Amino acid sequence: MPEVKIEEAKRFMVEALRAAGAPLKEAEAHAELLLHADVVGHYSHGMNRLELYLNDMKSAVCDPNASQVILKETAATAWVDGCRALGATVGNFCMNLAIKKAKECGVGMVAVKNCNHFGMAGYWALKAEKEGLIGMSFTNSSPAMVPTRAKKSALGTNPIAFAAPASEGDSLVVDMATTTAAMGKIEMQIRKGEPIPEGWALGADGKTTKDPQEAFNTGRLMPLGGFESTSGYKGYALSAMVEVLCSGLSGSNAAHDVPAWTHTQTKAPNLGQCFMAIDPSCFAPGFSDRLGNCLDHWREMEPMDPASPVLAPGDKEKINGSETDERGTIVYPQQQIDSYRIVADRMGITPMEIINN
Amino acid sequence: MPEVKIEEAKRFMVEALRAAGAPLKEAEAHAELLLHADVVGHYSHGMNRLELYLNDMKSAVCDPNASQVILKETAATAWVDGCRALGATVGNFCMNLAIKKAKECGVGMVAVKNCNHFGMAGYWALKAEKEGLIGMSFTNSSPAMVPTRAKKSALGTNPIAFAAPASEGDSLVVDMATTTAAMGKIEMQIRKGEPIPEGWALGADGKTTKDPQEAFNTGRLMPLGGFESTSGYKGYALSAMVEVLCSGLSGSNAAHDVPAWTHTQTKAPNLGQCFMAIDPSCFAPGFSDRLGNCLDHWREMEPMDPASPVLAPGDKEKINGSETDERGTIVYPQQQIDSYRIVADRMGITPMEIINN
Numbered sequence: 001m002p003e004v005k006i007e008e009a010k011r012f013m014v015e016a017l018r019a020a021g022a023p024l025k026e027a028e029a030h031a032e033l034l035l036h037a038d039v040v041g042h043y044s045h046g047m048n049r050l051e052l053y054l055n056d057m058k059s060a061v062c063d064p065n066a067s068q069v070i071l072k073e074t075a076a077t078a079w080v081d082g083c084r085a086l087g088a089t090v091g092n093f094c095m096n097l098a099i100k101k102a103k104e105c106g107v108g109m110v111a112v113k114n115c116n117h118f119g120m121a122g123y124w125a126l127k128a129e130k131e132g133l134i135g136m137s138f139t140n141s142s143p144a145m146v147p148t149r150a151k152k153s154a155l156g157t158n159p160i161a162f163a164a165p166a167s168e169g170d171s172l173v174v175d176m177a178t179t180t181a182a183m184g185k186i187e188m189q190i191r192k193g194e195p196i197p198e199g200w201a202l203g204a205d206g207k208t209t210k211d212p213q214e215a216f217n218t219g220r221l222m223p224l225g226g227f228e229s230t231s232g233y234k235g236y237a238l239s240a241m242v243e244v245l246c247s248g249l250s251g252s253n254a255a256h257d258v259p260a261w262t263h264t265q266t267k268a269p270n271l272g273q274c275f276m277a278i279d280p281s282c283f284a285p286g287f288s289d290r291l292g293n294c295l296d297h298w299r300e301m302e303p304m305d306p307a308s309p310v311l312a313p314g315d316k317e318k319i320n321g322s323e324t325d326e327r328g329t330i331v332y333p334q335q336q337i338d339s340y341r342i343v344a345d346r347m348g349i350t351p352m353e354i355i356n357n
Numbered sequence: 358m359p360e361v362k363i364e365e366a367k368r369f370m371v372e373a374l375r376a377a378g379a380p381l382k383e384a385e386a387h388a389e390l391l392l393h394a395d396v397v398g399h400y401s402h403g404m405n406r407l408e409l410y411l412n413d414m415k416s417a418v419c420d421p422n423a424s425q426v427i428l429k430e431t432a433a434t435a436w437v438d439g440c441r442a443l444g445a446t447v448g449n450f451c452m453n454l455a456i457k458k459a460k461e462c463g464v465g466m467v468a469v470k471n472c473n474h475f476g477m478a479g480y481w482a483l484k485a486e487k488e489g490l491i492g493m494s495f496t497n498s499s500p501a502m503v504p505t506r507a508k509k510s511a512l513g514t515n516p517i518a519f520a521a522p523a524s525e526g527d528s529l530v531v532d533m534a535t536t537t538a539a540m541g542k543i544e545m546q547i548r549k550g551e552p553i554p555e556g557w558a559l560g561a562d563g564k565t566t567k568d569p570q571e572a573f574n575t576g577r578l579m580p581l582g583g584f585e586s587t588s589g590y591k592g593y594a595l596s597a598m599v600e601v602l603c604s605g606l607s608g609s610n611a612a613h614d615v616p617a618w619t620h621t622q623t624k625a626p627n628l629g630q631c632f633m634a635i636d637p638s639c640f641a642p643g644f645s646d647r648l649g650n651c652l653d654h655w656r657e658m659e660p661m662d663p664a665s666p667v668l669a670p671g672d673k674e675k676i677n678g679s680e681t682d683e684r685g686t687i688v689y690p691q692q693q694i695d696s697y698r699i700v701a702d703r704m705g706i707t708p709m710e711i712i713n714n
Contacts, residue, residue: 071641072639072640074462074463074639075432075433075462075463076432076433076462076463076464077462077463077464077635077636077639077640079639079640079641105431105432105433105434105462106431106432106433106434106466107433107434107464107466109463109464109635111640111641113641134601147655147658147667148667148668149660149661149662149665149666149667149668150655150658150659150660150661150667151658151659151660151661152658152659154654154655154658160595162598162601164601164605172597172598172601174594174595174597174598176588176591176594176595180582180587180588181588197586197587199583199587200587206661224581224582224588224591224592225537225581225582225583225592226556226582226583226587229554230537230554230556230557230583231533231537231538231581233668233670234533234581235581235582236670237531237533237670238517238531238533238595240529240531240651240655240669240670241519241529241531241670243651244491244519244521244529244648244651247647247651248521248637248644248647248648248651249635249637249640249641249644250640250641251640251641251642251643251647254647254650254651254654256651256654278434278466278606279434280605280606282429282431282434282436283429283434283436283468283606283607283608284428284436284468284470284606284607284608285608286608287605287606290604290605290608290611291601291605293611294597294600294601294604294605294611294613297511297611297613298504298507298511298597301504301507301508301509301511302507302508302509303506303507303508304506304507304508304563305506308506309506310504310505310506310507311505311506311590312597313590313593313594313597313598314594
């Protein structure tokens with residue numbers, strides 16, 4: 001598969017976003033967000049989605065020049081209008097605000113309406129973690145999860161992200177859709193031509209399906225836990241919790257009113273998002289050491305299979321990130337490279353330079 | 358099975374806790390906590406555990422007369438020493454503090470060390486909900502969950518509880534162990550003589566078991582999601598998140614250092630707990646109506662099986678609670694009644710009065 005230098009991938013995304021109307025600062029911020037996903041191996045949320053963001057700007061669903069407005073504020077909280085700016089613009093505004101409040105009074109919590117998609121949820125939690133804080137971020141999204149016992153979807157994949165700093169630069173990072181699998185994983189099984197495990201998705205008949213194409217077409221993902229007998233209602237409950245923190249607090253669309261994200265989007269999704277930062281220094285001293293000890297304890301456990309060591313949450317992405325940084329390149333599917341060559345021509349920017357091995 | 362009047366069950370628990378050394382106020386508070394679990398049908402966390410609490414007081418693991426100490430404080434946060442008091446004593450102290458802070462500055466977050474078991478996590482989240490706030494509560498617990506890929510347990514069932522007020526007295530209540538099933542559910546299958554589903558627990562050989570007795574003996578519950586292929590690492594990640602909020606912030610024992618809760622306990626568990634309250638009025642107006650609309654939307658969805666309507670998170674407990682209140686009695690297993698008759702004799706209190714149908 002073709003490889004692209006990390007810096008070249010970023011250059012291309014920044015130019016494309018600029019050509020679509022984003023100011024330089026916001027184009028760079030949004031490119032960083034998408035690049036992070038590719039670097040840590042979550043390709044579905046990386047450059048793969050650039051075209052959707054470009055379309056959103058073209059159709060004025062997204063206003064890349066909009067400034068955010070604080071509608072209500074206390075020492076620890078803020079209610080914000082995202083004003084349909086780019087995901088990274090709103091994410092940076094809100095997480096910076098949450099971080100400032102956490103540094104002032106221990107906790108900062110910001111809920112925001114009128115949002116577009118903010119990429120990988122974990123990116124925002126990590127922004128607080130880099131400041132020595134615990135970070136959390138949540139977003140709702142269009143219906144993709146079937147509540148336990150229901151026939152159709154109502155909630156989004158509504159992710160939970162949580163990041164906390166440990167000693168010696170280590171960290172715990174949780175970044176998970178509250179469905180068993182994210183839609184990106186189902187697309188990957190389609191490309192590989194392999195079935196999906198039972199408990200990932202329902203087919204058109206409302207029963208569990210192993211056919212990834214059928215799962216993709218129906219868009220009925222099962223909540224984390226799967227069936228009712230294996231506690232799928234807990235994943236549904238977590239998704240509902242995220243809904244409360246996002247649309248509940250911010251006054252955005254509820255997930256069941258959010259339009260699906262397509263290449264022909266004309267209606268703003270008005271997503272709700274929520275950002276939190278917590279300062280561990282307001283609690284017991286030694287936080288990062290205690291967390292470091294936990295991470296080590298888990299990693300040092302005897303594995304079932306010696307070839308598959310026990311990981312701490314977030315280790316997979318760290319390993320992917322190190323490998324990408326060492327290689328200096330990102331490997332993209334040929335199909336993605338081809339389609340972005342067409343985008344480049346259409347927008348009058350230089351296509352991505354491919355490295356031939 | 359024998360029935361006991363709700364008030365009589367409470368009378369018995371208060372007297373037993375008093376006889377073991379708890380002041381009246383704390384005995385009543387703790388009895389309320391256990392009674393709530395029985396009323397809503399979570400019998401494992403109700404009177405079933407009374408004897409463990411009585412033993413903890415007898416062996417001085419629990420000091421029912423201890424006052425809590427605020428060790429560090431900001432407008433939105435507090436770090437508290439629970440001083441080994443009863444679970445309800447510490448829970449009330451900390452959640453009242455979180456509620457006070459939320460009313461003052463939008464969010465209140467309290468982390469506490471030196472805790473004993475605080476019963477059903479949801480009870481504490483509901484305490485904030487009754488004040489018109491969002492409530493959250495977390496606790497760590499002794500090792501019972503096997504991290505993905507590991508052979509043995511390291512984390513607790515580390516529950517997440519979340520409650521939010523909706524219009525017309527309605528509410529969303531999430532109260533879930535981050536394991537697929539709580540240990541109480543496995544005990545229930547033993548009593549029923551029925552197998553457990555795959556994905557609940559590992560046997561002595563480290564493979565999934567359907568034998569509830571083996572699952573109980575090994576104490577190796579699988580994280581929510583089950584196997585790695587069905588995203589069990591997400592349940593593990595959620596449990597790790599709870600660990601950070603509990604032992605990480607409070608400086609208590611980490612789950613892997615917490616002794617199992619037994620009838621011969623001599624070492625204080627030094628659990629960590631975390632309580633949060635959030636004031637929705639600091640964000641977009643109309644919170645409770647929006648949540649009410651979501652709850653209705655989910656409940657009104659077409660079910661797969663018309664005999665099993667779609668529920669909102671927390672509905673099962675509300676239905677159980679209404680049925681209990683209407684009946685006016687709680688139904689306990691004969692075994693539990695018998696063992697508490699022995700306890701009553703030993704402590705010199707009046708045994709529970711049983712209603713003969």
